[in-house]
Amino acid sequence: MDETPRWALPLLFAGQAQKEIQHNEALTLIDALLHGRVESADLSAPPGAPTVGQCWIVAAGASGDWSGQVDAVALWTEGGWRFVAPRAGLRVAVADRDHGLFYDGTEWRGDAIRDDGLYLDDERVVGPQMAAIIAPSGGGVIDVEARSTLADILTALRGHGLIAT
Incomplete structure (x- = not known):
């Protein structure tokens, strides 16, 4: 075996010539x-003027130097483009999206927790905390069961931090 099983990082061998090349390649990845x-x-x-060390996830329809590398992490190095095939569980922050992506083994997916809420399947299901809601009181007809149910719902929403107390 001449590379690691998960990320295919090059391994060194006893008596190997120019070990620094293999070692530097592994460190770059x-x-x-x-x-x-x-x-x-x-x-x-590929972008026009990448800086050494910058990375991108190659989108569908890859062309040019990125042809055949869809979903790979493309890394610009002093020696040109290096590509790393994603493995399940890889997470990266994405600068132009302000949230991360993770690779589920098949595709890149948006992180569930983002600055503006909680997402499931890229749909926001919990947003920022809302203002406080006062408990029910008053009214011409008092329905104890309805008030009790509303109070329980409000307690749960406050307990989860979805509305202020």
């Missing part, structure tokens, strides 16, 4: 993946 950050996941062609 680790640097791209460890607490990863990509500029975008929406480009299908």
Whole structure:
């Protein structure tokens, strides 16, 4: 075996010539993946003037130097483009989306927790906390069961932080 099983990082061997090449290649890939950050996941062609160390997730319809690399993490290095095929569980922050993406083994998906709420299947299901709602009181007809139910709902919403107390 001449590479690691998960990320295909090159391994060193006893008596190997020019070990620094293998070692530097492994460090370059680790640097791209460890607490990863990509500029975008929406480009299908390489950007015009990348900076060494910048990464992108290659979008569908990849062309040019990115042809055949859809979903890979593209890393610009001093030696040109390096590509890392994603593995299930890989998470990266995406600069132009202000939230992260994770690879589920089949596709890139948006993180559930974002600055503006909680998402399921990229649909926001919980947003920012709302203003306080006062408990029911008064009225011409008092329905104890309805008030009790409303009070329980309000208590649950406050307990989850969805509305202020």
